[in-house]
Amino acid sequence: MSTFVEIDHVDKVFSLPNGDYYVALKNIDLKIHQGEFVSLIGHSGCGKSTLLNIVAGLDRTTTGGVLLEGRQVTQPGPDRMVVFQNYSLLPWKTVYQNIALAVDSALKHLPNGERRGIIEQHIDLVGLRHARDKFPHELSGGMKQRVAIARALAIRPKLLLLDEPFGALDALTRGNLQEQLMKICQESHVTCIMVTHDVDEALLLSDRVVMLTNGPEAHIGQILEVPIPRPRQRLEVVNHPRYYSLRSEMIYFLNQQKRAKRRQSQQKVAIAGNGLSKVNLDIGFIPLTDCAPLVVAKEKGFFAKHGLEQVTLSREPSWKAISEGVASGRLDAAQMVAGMPLAMTLGVGSKAPLPVITALVLDRNGNAITFSRHLFNRGVRTVADFKALLADTPDRTHTLGMVHPASMHNLLLRYWLASGGIDPDHDVNLTVIPPAQMVSNLKAGNIDGYCVGEPWNSRAVYEGLGVVMATDLDIWAGHPEKVLGVREDWVNAHPETHKALVKALLEACDYCDDMRNREEILGWLCQPQYVGTDPTYTRMGFLDPYDRGTGAEPEWLPRFNQFHVDRANCPGRAEGLWILTQLARWDMTPFPKNWVEILERVRRVDLYGAAVRELGLPDLELDREPFQLFDKVVFDPDDPIGYLNKFSICRDFRIEEINIDVPTSVAA
Numbered sequence: 107m108s109t110f111v112e113i114d115h116v117d118k119v120f121s122l123p124n125g126d127y128y129v130a131l132k133n134i135d136l137k138i139h140q141g142e143f144v145s146l147i148g149h150s151g152c153g154k155s156t157l158l159n160i161v162a163g164l165d166r167t168t169t170g171g172v173l174l175e176g177r178q179v180t181q182p183g184p185d186r187m188v189v190f191q192n193y194s195l196l197p198w199k200t201v202y203q204n205i206a207l208a209v210d211s212a213l214k215h216l217p218n219g220e221r222r223g224i225i226e227q228h229i230d231l232v233g234l235r236h237a238r239d240k241f242p243h244e245l246s247g248g249m250k251q252r253v254a255i256a257r258a259l260a261i262r263p264k265l266l267l268l269d270e271p272f273g274a275l276d277a278l279t280r281g282n283l284q285e286q287l288m289k290i291c292q293e294s295h296v297t298c299i300m301v302t303h304d305v306d307e308a309l310l311l312s313d314r315v316v317m318l319t320n321g322p323e324a325h326i327g328q329i330l331e332v333p334i335p336r337p338r339q340r341l342e343v344v345n346h347p348r349y350y351s352l353r354s355e356m357i358y359f360l361n362q363q364k365r366a367k368r369r370q371s372q373q374k375v376a377i378a379g380n381g382l383s384k385v386n387l388d389i390g391f392i393p394l395t396d397c398a399p400l401v402v403a404k405e406k407g408f409f410a411k412h413g414l415e416q417v418t419l420s421r422e423p424s425w426k427a428i429s430e431g432v433a434s435g436r437l438d439a440a441q442m443v444a445g446m447p448l449a450m451t452l453g454v455g456s457k458a459p460l461p462v463i464t465a466l467v468l469d470r471n472g473n474a475i476t477f478s479r480h481l482f483n484r485g486v487r488t489v490a491d492f493k494a495l496l497a498d499t500p501d502r503t504h505t506l507g508m509v510h511p512a513s514m515h516n517l518l519l520r521y522w523l524a525s526g527g528i529d530p531d532h533d534v535n536l537t538v539i540p541p542a543q544m545v546s547n548l549k550a551g552n553i554d555g556y557c558v559g560e561p562w563n564s565r566a567v568y569e570g571l572g573v574v575m576a577t578d579l580d581i582w583a584g585h586p587e588k589v590l591g592v593r594e595d596w597v598n599a600h601p602e603t604h605k606a607l608v609k610a611l612l613e614a615c616d617y618c619d620d621m622r623n624r625e626e627i628l629g630w631l632c633q634p635q636y637v638g639t640d641p642t643y644t645r646m647g648f649l650d651p652y653d654r655g656t657g658a659e660p661e662w663l664p665r666f667n668q669f670h671v672d673r674a675n676c677p678g679r680a681e682g683l684w685i686l687t688q689l690a691r692w693d694m695t696p697f698p699k700n701w702v703e704i705l706e707r708v709r710r711v712d713l714y715g716a717a718v719r720e721l722g723l724p725d726l727e728l729d730r731e732p733f734q735l736f737d738k739v740v741f742d743p744d745d746p747i748g749y750l751n752k753f754s755i756c757r758d759f760r761i762e763e764i765n766i767d768v769p770t771s772v773a774a
């Protein structure tokens with residue numbers, strides 16, 4: 107059966123008048139088949155109507171989307187009809203005219219006589235013949251709802267969306283209409299999504315019952331299949347052997363949610379008592395070996411030790427989801443690729459500048475460039491070999507994956523290619539692919555290689571699909587890799603919470619770099635809620651010698667995943683400046699004239715220093731000395747433009763003053 111409606115990882119965040127946010131829905135993912143009847147059930151305020159409105163096109167998602175027959179829903183359309191709780195009839199039109207308005211507009215291709223027939227038929231269907239010419243103020247609540255249902259059914263929508271349609275009706279009318287609705291849906295193969303509070307109604311009408319947890323961050327708690335054969339008779343469904351067990355499962359779920367709500371309100375008292383303005387944090391991460399500090403802080407209790415009692419680590423599908431999650435307020439903080447806070451602050455692409463800061467580098471190094479075994483078999487061992495191959499195959503476009511434009515993966519891959527005379531924008535095709543999808547894309551032949559973190563290089567080696575051309579230790583040993591990213595306004599609102607977060611993660615980074623702990627950490631990383639990978643290849647470079655798949659002896663790379671030693675955690679400004687030069691070099695952002703101000707705002711050495719001092723660790727700023735990458739071109743932090751001018755492969759970069767104090771709204 108093909109998917110008719112796809113609700114694809116939908117989040118909905120409302121901004122509140124006091125400047126705060128309310129995350130109503132989180133990661134709702136549901137596929138509905140044609141002709142299926144799905145009920146949404148959950149306690150009041152959990153977000154059922156919000157979800158229905160999003161599917162109707164009446165409201166927008168914050169992240170994720172809804173597809174109807176493969177097309178993105180962006181606005182209401184005649185293929186969807188909503189029956190609301192509040193009838194929404196036009197008061198100056200009669201019963202007949204209210205239905206006619208919808209029919210004449212949606213079915214205008216039908217002859218006039220046929221349309222009249224449909225209207226009369228639906229007036230009879232809902233038993234309102236005697237009230238045909240009455241106005242809404244002359245009708246009871248139940249009668250008004252019957253008009254709304256008749257109006258929706260009359261235009262035979264492909265998707266019928268019902269928001270507690272029978273709530274206001276007396277038991278007899280309700281039962282009749284439920285049966286009529288079932289009959290029409292079945293005969294016309296209409297797909298239905300219905301919001302209801304009523305367990306028996308959900309069981310009578312639905313093929314599946316989707317149960318939502320309480321908000322905030324309501325998500326799908328459980329889905330029940332209702333295996334009662336159709337056509338169903340209202341008075342007979344209760345005799346089905348599964349009826350009462352399904353009913354008790356639903357009631358159990360709803361009671362559980364009620365208890366959870368009670369617990370939540372008790373916890374609020376605890377939050378107020380511990381001295382931090384916020385102790386319940388949602389922190390985004392990407393399944394990669396170097397999410398280890400977050401996992402360790404959670405598993406070893408470092409978050410809790412610093413008062414952060416309720417940290418949820420949210421495994422995100424892509425770096426885009428991370429940046430959108432932090433921008434929208436869905437995530438309090440996140441593991442970010444090193445250039446992301448700078449790029450978000452400058453406003454990359456069409457996005458407005460949104461100040462995002464980092465006070466902590468989570469790790470250094472850990473990436474590699476992997477090419478397909480096919481390229482290796484054709485003799486490609488170095489960037490020079492690759493250039494020669496490109497020259498030999500001018501008719502073929504070679505595609506390389508990277509994980510995000512502002513990632514070190516992209517910047518180092520571009521640097522490596524350009525240093526070998528390959529223009530990354532003209533000679534190859536670079537494409538964004540989430541880390542966990544790299545290997546499958548390589549396997550499918552969609553890409554010829556990629557630059558990504560571990561374990562996705564080692565996995566390609568392990569599966570015989572790829573060969574590591576260069577690790578980042580070969581390109582720039584000690585570069586910043588992932589950082590802790592948070593919105594600047596969030597830090598200003600919760601300074602003590604932020605400091606506690608930095609301290610907890612600093613301790614976790616220290617723990618990660620004690621090699622005696624690596625086996626234990628690997629055990630956590632391989633669990634499905636974190637990286638969820640096979641320990642065999644996740645070990646490489648993290649615990650075991652690194653195998654490049656070239657046939658050479660695997661080598662020990664003690665600094666490959668560097669989490670703490672050698673001043674790894676300081677968000678130094680010189681390396682931030684290097685990132686700014688590369689974002690400008692490839693015209694992803696302008697080079698900011700006010701780069702000193704931008705770096706002071708984004709790379710918060712001051713906040714790092716405060717956390718380090720409270721932990722009694724040495725407070726060491728990274729050097730501001732010139733440094734160089736593998737090609738020996740010297741980067742002098744006092745002359746970034748001079749550095750940019752040294753590159754022969756470089757876009758026409760822009761130098762502009764960036765104003766980051768413009769008011770920003772929650773980004774979609």
Ligand SMILES: Nc1ncnc2c1ncn2[C@@H]1O[C@H](COP(=O)(O)OP(=O)(O)OP(=O)(O)O)[C@@H](O)[C@H]1O
Nearest residue numbers: 120121128130149150151152153154155156157321
């Ligand atoms: N425009 C808005 N701004 C802020 N918060 C909102 C907005 N609309 C809805 N909410 C909040 O989102 C949550 C979900 O609301 P929604 O109306 O979808 O719940 P529901 O499950 O349909 O509730 P009920 O069963 O009582 O109708 C509620 O907490 C509500 O207060």
